[in-house]
Amino acid sequence: MAKPSISLPPFTRSLSARLLVLTVIFVLIGEIFIYVPSVARYRVVYLQEKIEAARIAALAVEAAPDQMVTEELRKILLVHSGVLQVSIKRDMQRTLILVSEMPHAIGATFVMADNTPWSLIRHAYSAMFGDGERVIRVIGTVPEDREGISVDILLDEGPLVAEMLDYSRRILQLSLVLAAITAGLIFLSLHLLLVRPLRQMSDNLVTFRRDPEDGTTIMRRSRRQDEIGVAQRELRVMQQRVRAALRQKARLAAVGAAVSKINHDLRNMLATAVVVSDRLATSADPEIRKVSTPLLAALDRAINLCSQTLSFARAEEPDPERGEIALAPLVDEVALVLPPAQIDAIQWRNDMPGDLLLWADRDQVYRILMNLTKNAFEAVAAHGPGGTVRVTGGRDGDSIFIEVADTGPGLPNKAREHLFEAFSGSVGGTGLGLAIAHELARNHGGRLELLKSDPTGTVFRATFPTPDAPGRKK
Known part of the structure; x- marks a missing residue:
C-alpha cells in the first residue's frame, strides 16, 4: 500500500526546529546567569593581583638603603606591577612608596573590603560600558601579609577593561560552542524519543482515516513503557475498536436492509390475518369470538413490532x-x-x-x-x-x-x-x-x-x- 502524502510544516515551523531554538535560548540564558557574576569575579581577581604586585614592589623599595631606588628601577617596578602609584598605610600612617612622574586625577575609589556581590557586579559593568580612560584608586590588603598593612594604589582602568572584554569574548565563544553541542544532543534525543514517534503516530492516523477498515493501517504494538508508549498502545486499541464498530455497522446495515424487505412482506401478511381475525370476531359462535380477541391483540403487537423495527433500522433521526x-x-x-x-x-x-x-x-x-x-x-x-x-x-x-x-x-x-x-x-x-x-x-x-x-x-x-x-x- 502506497504511503499517503502528508502535508507537514516546513522545518522552520516544525516541532524539531522549535525544540532546537528553545534549547539554544535556554542554554544561552543559563550562560548569561553564569557570566554576570563571573565577570565581576574576574575584575576582583585582577585588582587583587595588582595590590599584591604593588606590595611586592613596595617591599623591594623598603629593602633598599634609605628606601632610595634609582629612577630606572622605579619605572621598572611600576611597569611590572601595572600601577601608577603605590602607598602603604601602616599604624595609621600612610607612606608614599612609588609614584609616576605625571600626576593623575582620580576617577573613582574602590575599597576591596567594602564590596558586596551587587556592588561588584555594578562596578564591573560600569567599567565595561565606560570609556576606559579613568584612573582608579584601589585600597586593599594582601591576605598573606601578617602585618595588616593596607596597600593604596592608582592604576589605569584601560587595561582592566580590555582584559574584561577579552574574557567576555572567550566566554561568549565557549557559550556558543556549549549551546551548539548541548542543543544538538538534546535535539537528537528529543527527536528520537518524542518527535519521531509523534510523526509516526500522525502518519498512522492519516493512513487509518483514509481506510479504517484495512487491518494493515492499525498502529503497531509498542514496547515502550513511557507516556509515548501508553499513547501508542491506546491509539492501537482505539483503532481496533473503531474498526470493529465499522465492521459491525456494515453488518447491521446489511441486516437492516434485509429486515426492511422482510418487514414489508410480513406486514402485508399480518394485514391479511387481521382482516380474517376481524371476520372471526363477528362470528355467531361465542367460542370463536372468544379466541379472536387475544388473536387480534397478538396481531396488533406483531404489526407494532414491525413498525418499530423499521423505524429503529433507519440510519439516524433527522x-x-x-x-x-x-x-x-x-x-x-x-x-x-x-x-x-x-x-x-x-x-x-x-x-x-x-x-x-x-x-x-x-x-x-x-x-x-x-x-x-x-x-x-x-x-x-x-x-x-x-x-x-x-x-x-x-x-x-x-x-x-x-x-x-x-x-x-x-x-x-x-x-x-x-x-x-x-x-x-x-x-x-x-x-x-x-x-x-x-x-x-x-x-x-x-x-x-x-x-x-x-x-x-x-x-x-x-x-x-x-x-x-x-x-x-x-
Missing part, C-alpha cells in the same frame, strides 16, 4: 424542525390512538399544564410520548385490571420536562441494566420504544431518564432544554 408546541393537546392526541380497551380498563390522566409550551419538533415529541405511554399501558395491563397512567410536565430551571408515570409492577433489574438498548429494556416487549424515545430526546439536546421503578410503579422523565438555556443554540 434534525428536529423546532416549533412552539402546546403539550396538553399533544398528550390528548396520543390518547386518541390508544386502544379503546386499554383506555376503558386503565385510568388515564392528562395532568399536563395547559399553558406549558415546548420549543421542539412536534412529530418527534409525539413519538416520545407515544412510546412512553404505550409502555406504561402495557406495564399496567400486565399487572392486572385497574391501575393508572399519568402524564404531567413542568419547568425545571432552564429546561422543560415531561413525566409519564404508571402503577405497574416496575422494571426488573435485568431490564434496568440495559434500559435504553434495543431489544432489552422493556418488560415483555422488544425495548425498541425506549431506545427510540431516548434517541429522539438526545436529538433535541435533552435526555430520557428513569426516575423511579419499584413495585408501586415506574416514572420516566424526558427533559428538553429551553431556547434561552446557557450554551443552547436557538
Whole structure:
C-alpha cells in the first residue's frame, strides 16, 4: 500500500526546529546567569593581583638603603606591577612608596573590603560600558601579609577593561560552542524519543482515516513503557475498536436492509390475518369470538413490532424542525390512538399544564410520548385490571420536562441494566420504544431518564432544554 502524502510544516515551523531554538535560548540564558557574576569575579581577581604586585614592589623599595631606588628601577617596578602609584598605610600612617612622574586625577575609589556581590557586579559593568580612560584608586590588603598593612594604589582602568572584554569574548565563544553541542544532543534525543514517534503516530492516523477498515493501517504494538508508549498502545486499541464498530455497522446495515424487505412482506401478511381475525370476531359462535380477541391483540403487537423495527433500522433521526408546541393537546392526541380497551380498563390522566409550551419538533415529541405511554399501558395491563397512567410536565430551571408515570409492577433489574438498548429494556416487549424515545430526546439536546421503578410503579422523565438555556443554540 502506497504511503499517503502528508502535508507537514516546513522545518522552520516544525516541532524539531522549535525544540532546537528553545534549547539554544535556554542554554544561552543559563550562560548569561553564569557570566554576570563571573565577570565581576574576574575584575576582583585582577585588582587583587595588582595590590599584591604593588606590595611586592613596595617591599623591594623598603629593602633598599634609605628606601632610595634609582629612577630606572622605579619605572621598572611600576611597569611590572601595572600601577601608577603605590602607598602603604601602616599604624595609621600612610607612606608614599612609588609614584609616576605625571600626576593623575582620580576617577573613582574602590575599597576591596567594602564590596558586596551587587556592588561588584555594578562596578564591573560600569567599567565595561565606560570609556576606559579613568584612573582608579584601589585600597586593599594582601591576605598573606601578617602585618595588616593596607596597600593604596592608582592604576589605569584601560587595561582592566580590555582584559574584561577579552574574557567576555572567550566566554561568549565557549557559550556558543556549549549551546551548539548541548542543543544538538538534546535535539537528537528529543527527536528520537518524542518527535519521531509523534510523526509516526500522525502518519498512522492519516493512513487509518483514509481506510479504517484495512487491518494493515492499525498502529503497531509498542514496547515502550513511557507516556509515548501508553499513547501508542491506546491509539492501537482505539483503532481496533473503531474498526470493529465499522465492521459491525456494515453488518447491521446489511441486516437492516434485509429486515426492511422482510418487514414489508410480513406486514402485508399480518394485514391479511387481521382482516380474517376481524371476520372471526363477528362470528355467531361465542367460542370463536372468544379466541379472536387475544388473536387480534397478538396481531396488533406483531404489526407494532414491525413498525418499530423499521423505524429503529433507519440510519439516524433527522434534525428536529423546532416549533412552539402546546403539550396538553399533544398528550390528548396520543390518547386518541390508544386502544379503546386499554383506555376503558386503565385510568388515564392528562395532568399536563395547559399553558406549558415546548420549543421542539412536534412529530418527534409525539413519538416520545407515544412510546412512553404505550409502555406504561402495557406495564399496567400486565399487572392486572385497574391501575393508572399519568402524564404531567413542568419547568425545571432552564429546561422543560415531561413525566409519564404508571402503577405497574416496575422494571426488573435485568431490564434496568440495559434500559435504553434495543431489544432489552422493556418488560415483555422488544425495548425498541425506549431506545427510540431516548434517541429522539438526545436529538433535541435533552435526555430520557428513569426516575423511579419499584413495585408501586415506574416514572420516566424526558427533559428538553429551553431556547434561552446557557450554551443552547436557538
